[in-house]
Amino acid sequence: MTSMRVAQVGSPGQKFEIVRRELQEPGPGHVRITVEAAGICHSDAGFVQAAFPGVRFPLVTGHEVAGRIDALGEGVSDWKVGDRVEVGWFGGNCGHCVPCREGDFIDCTRLRVPGWAYQGGFADSMVAPVSALARIPDELSAAEAAPLGCAGVTTFNALRHSAARPGDRVAVLGLGGLGHLGVQYAQQLGFETIAIARGTDKEPLARELGAHHYVDSTAGKVADALKRLGGAKVVLATAANSDAMTATIDGLTHRGQLIVLGAVPQPLKISPIQLIMGSRSIVGHPSGTAQDVQDTLAFSALKGIRPMIETVPLDEVNDAYERMLSGAARFRMVLTTGN
Numbered sequence: 001m002t003s004m005r006v007a008q009v010g011s012p013g014q015k016f017e018i019v020r021r022e023l024q025e026p027g028p029g030h031v032r033i034t035v036e037a038a039g040i041c042h043s044d045a046g047f048v049q050a051a052f053p054g055v056r057f058p059l060v061t062g063h064e065v066a067g068r069i070d071a072l073g074e075g076v077s078d079w080k081v082g083d084r085v086e087v088g089w090f091g092g093n094c095g096h097c098v099p100c101r102e103g104d105f106i107d108c109t110r111l112r113v114p115g116w117a118y119q120g121g122f123a124d125s126m127v128a129p130v131s132a133l134a135r136i137p138d139e140l141s142a143a144e145a146a147p148l149g150c151a152g153v154t155t156f157n158a159l160r161h162s163a164a165r166p167g168d169r170v171a172v173l174g175l176g177g178l179g180h181l182g183v184q185y186a187q188q189l190g191f192e193t194i195a196i197a198r199g200t201d202k203e204p205l206a207r208e209l210g211a212h213h214y215v216d217s218t219a220g221k222v223a224d225a226l227k228r229l230g231g232a233k234v235v236l237a238t239a240a241n242s243d244a245m246t247a248t249i250d251g252l253t254h255r256g257q258l259i260v261l262g263a264v265p266q267p268l269k270i271s272p273i274q275l276i277m278g279s280r281s282i283v284g285h286p287s288g289t290a291q292d293v294q295d296t297l298a299f300s301a302l303k304g305i306r307p308m309i310e311t312v313p314l315d316e317v318n319d320a321y322e323r324m325l326s327g328a329a330r331f332r333m334v335l336t337t338g339n
């Protein structure tokens with residue numbers, strides 16, 4: 001292979017077009033990856049629409065990438081050609097900003113997100129720094145591994161660093177791309193798991209994924225439903241809906257945490273008193289480092305956790321992207337290259 005297909009967006013808000021580009025050579029500390037699968041994340045829409053600062057066009061997005069290394073740059077010693085690797089939201093860090101100097105790499109002020117800082121994974125091939133690489137265990141196919149680099153690590157890492165301990169009640173708000181993984185991780189991490197979604201249609205799925213309880217958010221006050229179950233130590237808010245998040249806060253136990261994952265600009269309408277009584281807190285949670293991605297992949301293999309995916313060939317990226325945007329995807333769209 002001397003050239004590759006990329007799915008590029010020419011200018012903000014335009015459709016994807018498949019074009020051919022020369023293969024890139026990996027520089028020092030980088031590897032080249034033959035892409036096998038790439039998940040479509042909701043934040044890809046933020047890049048396509050240029051809603052994030054500094055997005056450059058033509059744009060090749062994609063930060064849930066699974067493939068295998070096909071070339072090593074100078075000085076790469078811990079990886080070899082043929083290794084199966086994932087590149088997620090964490091695409092490398094600067095190493096010298098204050099968060100990096102404190103060892104807090106995911107909060108790097110110059111965090112390099114694939115598809116934003118450099119060419120992402122909607123392509124046959126990409127180049128990434130070794131700091132972005134996570135090993136994919138044999139049990140996971142590339143298409144299964146791909147969404148775990150953003151949707152998976154975000155939910156798994158949030159839960160394992162949360163206030164909840166095994167046996168505590170954890171509620172997962174929303175049952176979409178993140179939430180359907182969050183329920184599985186919560187159950188497998190040993191939490192009494194409550195799924196919250198709109199209507200009753202999703203209850204059988206929630207139970208199948210391991211939820212012990214189901215709350216229909218349209219059937220009454222969500223906080224009251226949580227209180228009747230004894231209250232939640234953690235609400236993992238995956239739904240991109242500030243009002244739905246707000247509605248859970250009185251359902252938290254003392255020292256309970258609302259962990260905010262659903263990225264929306266609308267403010268949460270929560271009073272200081274709601275936080276003070278019961279020493280509750282609200283925390284944002286971004287994702288995880290490459291090692292966190294690797295831990296997510298390993299835990300998923302160990303526990304039989306898989307994302308529910310629809311695979312679509314790279315050439316049909318526009319259809320897949322539309323399905324993601326419209327909410328029709330069940331639950332993660334994954335582009336496959338055939339490589």
Ligand SMILES: [Zn+2]
Pocket residue numbers: 041042043044063089150151
């Ligand atoms: Zn993402």
Ligand SMILES: [Zn+2]
Pocket residue numbers: 093094095096097098099100107108109110111
């Ligand atoms: Zn940094």
